[in-house]
Amino acid sequence: MRLILLGPPGAGKGTQAQRLVEKYGIPQLSTGDMLRAAVKAGTEVGKRAKAVMDAGELVSDEIVNAIVAERIEQPDCARGFILDGYPRTLQQADAVEGMLGERSLRLDAVIELVVDDRALVGRIVKRAQEAEAAGQPVRKDDNPGVFEERLREYYKKTAPLIGYYYAKRMLRGVDGMAPIDDVTAQIETVLSESRS
């Protein structure tokens, strides 16, 4: 199974992807996590991505497409994968099609997590507060100022993907405002329908 989780920052893509990994036994390919790992490791990609991510902007398509292309070559992706936070631009969506097309594969579903902007900011602030209280590092982009920029980037560059996948009859919306377990249940329903 190959699916895309689409939605604004803080919509719960990562949260849901982790649960789907357990249920379906396929890996989560989170470009956010891969980029944060590159920053932490101080690689060339990490050095180029750090300032962009800290400012709440999108890292270049060239960098992100390259890390995903390399990742999906790994043996654990042979049975499928969950794309979490990728694609985020129309150019990245084209790249996905290319990567799958050359392997004669297709996507099973594109799931949009629909959440109000106000709830998104609340979640991000809560995550930052909880990390701080637990003595864990707080993500540099998890503050209201940078979050505003992340949301602007989302509407400008990522939201067009909704129309793109809708036109391809692949888009399925789920209510991302619901409690986490209910969102998972909605996604599982969508996936069982798309596979039957």
Ligand code: B4P
């Ligand atoms: P990401 O790491 O993808 O960050 P995100 O959009 O904030 O995450 P997500 O939607 O997964 O929210 P989460 O489950 O964590 O991206 C970070 C940065 O990396 C980007 O700004 C960009 O710079 C760069 N980047 C990544 N991919 C890129 C790409 N393809 N192209 C270019 N640049 C890229 O949930 C957030 C919080 O909400 C959590 O605390 C969670 O517990 C809570 N929550 C989740 N579901 C909930 C629910 N149903 N109810 C209540 N709370 C919920």
